[in-house]
Amino acid sequence: MQTSAVEPWELYEGLKNKFLFNNDINSIHILLSLYDLEKNISNIYPQYICTKNIENKIKKLLRDRDNPRAIARSITNVIREDIDRIELCFYIEGYKYGFYNNKWINVLEELALKYFDLDILYDKRYLFHFNYANNEINKVRNEIKEEIDINESVRNEYKHLIKIFAEKVIHSKLKYIDNYVDKQLKLVFNPDELNIKEESICLTQNELEKIYDVLVRELIKNLMNIFKGSCWYALNDRVLKRYPY
Secondary structure, eight states: OOOOOOOHHHHHHHHHHHHHHHOOHHHHHHHHHHHTOTTTOOSOOOOOOHHHHHHHHHHHHTTTSSSHHHHHHHHHHHHHHHHHHHHHHHHHHHHHHHHTOHHHHHHHHHHHHHHSOHHHHTTOSOSSTTOOSOHHHHHHHHHHHHHHHTOHHHHHHHHHHHHHHIIIIIHHHHHTGGGTSOOEEEEEEOSSOEEEEEEOOOOOHHHHHHHHHHHHHHHHHHHHHHHHHHHHHHHHHHHHHTSOO
């Protein structure tokens, strides 16, 4: 029986899902190769900032608990690799979005030719990657961000991916968090003796639900910002590739 050919988008989604949900590192390298990005993502690397932001939000949420900082750190340590994985995924997806966006590549090239001589462009490693002082560049950067924000299909696709990832990968780890963290030893003094006992996090159901909601909101906000930032880097890189040094 003849099998139908696999559509490229199905292959991309399959590889992305294997990386996200099965932690298959080989899949992300294959995906980069298929996207034709592996040799092109050279200037910038993901900063892995989501975990720290989530930790701060959890610490604030649990501020009435004893030692909220330690609890927040214990929770984020359990899910750190998962968060880093989806952050890398969004960095790559944002880079791909910009790398093949000829409309904005051409706009940025016009600005590059306006502000730099050709001989300068051929020697540059960075273009407007980190330029926040030029109002004209900032205007274009913000227009690109706004275009992504109002693109309903992009917004819904990635928001859905984040929610599915959180539900399938993170939710169970939060629910059974005490199974993943090392027990803390606590000294208990009384007039007659000194006791040492193990202490668990023991989050209430209400606390777990609030933490999960905060985590999903922070993921959506941070990952879409990473997507937009990576898109900007890709656009700049593509302009420079037209003037190789």
